[in-house]
Amino acid sequence: MYRQIVVLTGAGISAESGLRTFRDQDGLWEEHKIEDVATPEGYQRDPEMVERFYNERWQQLHDGNVEPNAAHLALARLENEFDGQLLVVTQNIDDLHERAGSRRLLHMHGELTKGRCPRSQQTFLLTDHFSVHHTCTCCIPAQRLRPHVVWFGEMPIGLDRIQHALDTCDLFIAIGTSGTVYPAAGFVDTANHHGAQTVEVNLIEADRHSQFQYHLQGKASEIVPQLVEQILQGQIISDQVNLAAQG
Ligand code: OAD
Numbered sequence: 001m002y003r004q005i006v007v008l009t010g011a012g013i014s015a016e017s018g019l020r021t022f023r024d025q026d027g028l029w030e031e032h033k034i035e036d037v038a039t040p041e042g043y044q045r046d047p048e049m050v051e052r053f054y055n056e057r058w059q060q061l062h063d064g065n066v067e068p069n070a071a072h073l074a075l076a077r078l079e080n081e082f083d084g085q086l087l088v089v090t091q092n093i094d095d096l097h098e099r100a101g102s103r104r105l106l107h108m109h110g111e112l113t114k115g116r117c118p119r120s121q122q123t124f125l126l127t128d129h130f131s132v133h134h135t136c137t138c139c140i141p142a143q144r145l146r147p148h149v150v151w152f153g154e155m156p157i158g159l160d161r162i163q164h165a166l167d168t169c170d171l172f173i174a175i176g177t178s179g180t181v182y183p184a185a186g187f188v189d190t191a192n193h194h195g196a197q198t199v200e201v202n203l204i205e206a207d208r209h210s211q212f213q214y215h216l217q218g219k220a221s222e223i224v225p226q227l228v229e230q231i232l233q234g235q236i237i238s239d240q241v242n243l244a245a246q247g
Helices: 012-014 039-044 045-062 071-083 096-100 159-168 183-191 220-232 239-246
Strands: 005-008 084-089 103-109 110-116 123-125 146-149 171-175 199-202 214-217
Touching: 005 071, 005 183, 005 220, 012 084, 012 146, 012 220, 045 110, 045 146, 071 084, 071 096, 071 220, 084 159, 123 146, 159 183, 159 199, 183 199, 199 220
Parallel strands: 005 084, 005 171, 084 103, 171 199, 199 214
Antiparallel strands: 110 123, 110 146
């Protein structure tokens, strides 16, 4: 039934894999100040503190216990089996979508596993922790790499591609995101404007839940596989998915 789908994911999709979200109880922003660890000014002031913050995230991702969960796997299955076009846009800097097998994927807030040359913007895959002593191989003299992470006040990655996908999609699904950070929080408005069906999957009614035509409340790992099954069977999404999830 659907031809073009855009899925937006946030920290909530990785929560059941053991990664902390930002704004839930015990979220990362309770312990860290955004202006210290997620702004260019914070990095200029204290690069080592920012390095420590992202390296803790990197370490967690590589500690052997963190794996993609059923929601990541279901989205990879959708990409493999869906006849139409799918784009997964993630705000997450972890690599759990890739590990699950997603390829048509855009990391709009960057990637924990890469460093970036501040001059050429070329990215470099990191085989270990990020370090402020890593340098690029694209410039002479070599530049100190910065984390390949979009900080507050910076432009997210791939907005043209995302905009085009939103303009032409017939289904937009937001999974595990609080809807507080723009421009991602406004994607639902664009999708609605272009006549797409809009669906939110979240444990709670998130800030912008009223903008979605369907709000499916529950764990991403339970709801997303059902949602994917429904799409692959050519059914139109309805709140039946929610009812099924609740048992
Ligand atoms: P948030 O921490 O703001 O929101 C996480 C959302 O996931 C909340 O609405 C939770 O209710 C929901 N959630 C938690 N566990 C869930 C589960 N198992 N199933 C379904 N939903 C669940 O994270 P984001 O919205 O991703 O940006 O945050 C957006 C951006 O703010 C991040 O990319 C980051 C942050 O500051 C930058 O650092 C630039």
